Structure formats: structure tokens, C-alpha cells
Amino acid sequence: MKIVFAHFNSKIPKYLLLNLKRTIQLFPKHNIFLITDQDTSKIKISNLLVSKYHPSNAWNELEKLIDHPKYFRRNFWFTSLARFIAISEFTKTYNEPILHIESDVIISEDFPFEVFSNLKTDFAFPVVNSQLAIASCLYLGGSGAAEKLINMTLESASHNNNTTDMYILKKLTEKNSIRFQLLPSSIGSKGALDCASSEFLEETKQALLKFSGVFDGYDIGMYLFGEDPRNNRGFSQLRSRKYVNYVNVRNLIISSKDDREFPYLLDIENKKQIPVFALHIHSKNNTLFKLRGAKRLIFKSVKNSKKNPKTIFVLIKFLWTIKNSIITRIARLK
Numbered sequence: 457m458k459i460v461f462a463h464f465n466s467k468i469p470k471y472l473l474l475n476l477k478r479t480i481q482l483f484p485k486h487n488i489f490l491i492t493d494q495d496t497s498k499i500k501i502s503n504l505l506v507s508k509y510h511p512s513n514a515w516n517e518l519e520k521l522i523d524h525p526k527y528f529r530r531n532f533w534f535t536s537l538a539r540f541i542a543i544s545e546f547t548k549t550y551n552e553p554i555l556h557i558e559s560d561v562i563i564s565e566d567f568p569f570e571v572f573s574n575l576k577t578d579f580a581f582p583v584v585n586s587q588l589a590i591a592s593c594l595y596l597g598g599s600g601a602a603e604k605l606i607n608m609t610l611e612s613a614s615h616n617n618n619t620t621d622m623y624i625l626k627k628l629t630e631k632n633s634i635r636f637q638l639l640p641s642s643i644g645s646k647g648a649l650d651c652a653s654s655e656f657l658e659e660t661k662q663a664l665l666k667f668s669g670v671f672d673g674y675d676i677g678m679y680l681f682g683e684d685p686r687n688n689r690g691f692s693q694l695r696s697r698k699y700v701n702y703v704n705v706r707n708l709i710i711s712s713k714d715d716r717e718f719p720y721l722l723d724i725e726n727k728k729q730i731p732v733f734a735l736h737i738h739s740k741n742n743t744l745f746k747l748r749g750a751k752r753l754i755f756k757s758v759k760n761s762k763k764n765p766k767t768i769f770v771l772i773k774f775l776w777t778i779k780n781s782i783i784t785r786i787a788r789l790k
Contacts, residue, residue: 457569458554459483460546462491462539464509465531468499471737472559474745477501479557481747482565491542507546514606515541521610523617536621540609543594544602556594560737561672562745563593564718567733571667578604580637581625582673585651585701589625590673592736593639604634638663641673642703643723643730652702669731670721677736679705680757684738685770692739694757696765710761717751719758 459479463472468490480488480503490496491507499506511519515538524533547554555572557563572580572595580595596602608628612619629636642648644661652660664670675697682692697706709722711729720729735754737744744750 457573458487458489458550458552460489460491460543460554460556461559462543462556463559464493464535464539464542466494468492468494468496469559469740471740471742471745473499473501474742475559475562476504478562478745478747480504482563483567483569486569489546491539491546509542512541512545514545514610518610518613521613521617522619533620537609537613537619537624540591540605540621540624544596544605547596547602548599551599553595553597556591556596557734558592558594558736560740561592561677561734562737562750563734564716564731566716566731568667568669575637577635577637579625579628579634580639582639582641582671583626583629583656583702584622584641584674585699586653587626588620588622588701589629590622590736591625592673593671593734594625595637595639597635604628637666639671639673640664640667641670641675642708643670643721645723645725647707648704648721649702650704650707651700656702664730667733669733671734672732672736673703674699674736675701675703675705676708676710676732678738680710680735680754680761681737681741681744682739682768684740685768686740690770692768692770694766694768695761695763705761710758712755712758717754719754 461472461476476488476490480501487505489505489507491509493509496506518538518541519534522534522537543556575595575597578597578601581589581591581593583589609624612624612627628634638659640660640663642660644657644664646657649657649660679695682694683698685692697704711720711722718732718735720731723730743753
């Protein structure tokens with residue numbers, strides 16, 4: 457299966473380069489692609505396949521429709537949406553299923569690729585809450601699914617010029633014409649999914665039977681490792697529930713085993729340890745993207761998972777926000 461990362465409109469960050477290298481080392485039998493519009497001539501990562509992207513008519517049409525602030529993180533809101541166009545066009549070129557992984561998501565060595573290879577569906581991804589879903593791990597089932605994603609993206613933008621990638625994915629799950637497979641992001645108990653409907657609980661249980669593990673959509677990585685400190689002038693909260701999503705990580709029992717880097721969730725009802733196959737590293741902590749060195753930090757964070765919430769300050773990220781703020785203000789004056 458082709459594993460696809462995507463990055464546009466700004467210099468490729470170090471954590472993504474580390475993640476690409478990590479993924480290639482872990483999965484040498486898979487083709488690892490980076491779709492980007494950036495210069496990659498200085499990237500020295502063996503076996504990395506680069507797909508140079510040039511804006512298509514659909515990309516340009518979307519740019520005209522969207523009205524998000526362009527100065528935030530080099531037009532972050534637009535590129536988060538536009539990657540759906542680029543990823544879909546890539547999928548149509550090869551006419552086969554692909555797995556897109558967000559730049560700040562790491563996957564485990566025992567990631568269940570064989571299950572994905574046998575999916576008979578258009579899409580698979582985690583759902584965050586009743587209004588949002590997430591492309592942390594996004595499976596596209598081929599050209600037909602790719603075309604549907606392009607159409608849904610443009611349709612949503614034409615009706616709401618402030619639409620988002622997460623809103624679009626949730627809308628996809630509600631269309632009868634689309635075959636959707638949930639990627640479970642928690643065990644299927646009421647305590648773990650304390651804001652979810654009974655229907656979503658049952659959907660999660662069925663998805664767990666299929667995948668035998670969970671895929672962090674939004675919540676586990678933020679809880680364990682904190683949010684991106686750039687979002688709050690260098691400050692980041694650990695072990696807090698910043699958003700009331702379906703998953704309540706505080707109610708999960710998280711553990712580690714020496715023979716595996718990634719953690720487990722305890723399913724008390726079925727007396728099982730459920731492996732976590734993907735972690736969303738919102739904090740962008742480079743250590744967590746390194747093949748060697750991440751295990752110690754993951755184990756420490758899991759060990760502390762029942763401690764009280766804590767706010768940390770990351771000086772280098774604080775200085776980054778000041779620098780970025782100055783650059784943005786200068787750009788607006790031009």
C-alpha cells in the first residue's frame with residue numbers, strides 16, 4: 457500500500473522529515489510518498505518518493521472559494537483543505553487505494569496494513585465528535601473515492617467559505633452514497649466515549665472487531681504530550697481535556713509493555729489490552745518522531761497519565777510565535 461504524506465506552501469518542518477525517515481525505516485516494503493510544492497532537492501532520505509505538486513483547476517477553484525485568514529501559518533486553513541485535492545488527484549493517477557497520514561501522526565511498527573488492504577470501502581478515518589472527523593489516518597479506496605472527496609470539498613466550500621477539512625470529513629460519513637469505515641479512536645465503553653451516542657458506541661465496537669486496535673484521531677496524543685505550544689504563545693497543557701469530544705482520555709486506562717513502543721488501552725469489559733496503532737503528536741516534539749528515542753518519552757507520558765493536568769512552557773516555541781507575529785504584521789503592511 458502507498459503511504460502518503462502531504463505538505464504545501466511552507467518549508468518542510470523537521471518533525472515531518474523525521475517522520476518520513478521513521479516511516480521508511482519501519483516499513484521498507486511499502487512505498488512512502490511526499491506530495492509537496494516545496495523544493496526537495498536538499499532532502500536526503502533514502503527511498504523517499506516525492507510527488508511534485510502543481511496547482512490544478514480544482515485547487516485554484518477551491519482557493520477562490522475559501523475565505524479563511526491567509527496570514528495564519530502561511531495560509532494553514534486553505535492548505536489543510538487543498539491537500540484533499542492533491543491527495544485525491546494523486547490517488548486517481550495510480551487508481552489504487554492509498555493511506556494518507558498527517559505530518560504530525562506517527563504509526564506503530566505493527567500497524568494493521570493487511571486489514572486496510574482488504575477494506576471494501578471508499579473511506580476510513582476517525583470521527584472526533586458529532587460535527588467533526590479527522591484525517592489523522594485517512595484511507596481512500598481508489599479513484600472513485602478520490603473523485604467523491606474532490607467533489608465534496610468543492611461543494612462544501614461553495615456553500616460555506618469558512619468550511620474546514622474536519623467538517624467535510626464528518627459530512628462524508630453522513631452521505632448514503634458513500635461507503636465509510638470508522639477507524640476506532642477508543643475502546644467502545646460509555647466511560648471512554650462519554651459524549652457519544654449509543655449508535656456510535658456500537659459502531660466503535662464493530663470497528664474494534666475489524667482492526668483489533670485504535671487510531672488516535674485527536675485526543676490521546678494531545679492528552680499525553682500536550683497541544684502545539686505555538687497555539688498559545690509557548691504554553692502547552694498536558695493531561696487536560698481541552699475540547700469535549702467523544703473520547704474522554706481521562707477515563708481511559710493507558711499502559712505500556714516493554715516489547716512495544718506504543719501504548720495500550722485496557723478494555724475492562726472484555727479483559728483485553730487494545731493496542732494503539734497511531735498517535736497524533738500535536739505538540740510537534742521532534743523527539744517523538746525519531747525511531748530511536750521516542751519510546752522513553754512515550755513510556756514516561758503513559759506512566760504519568762493519571763496525574764493532574766499540568767501546563768508547561770516551551771521557550772523556543774514562544775520565541776517562534778513572536779518572530780512569526782512580527783513577520784505576519786510586516787506582510788500585512790505591504
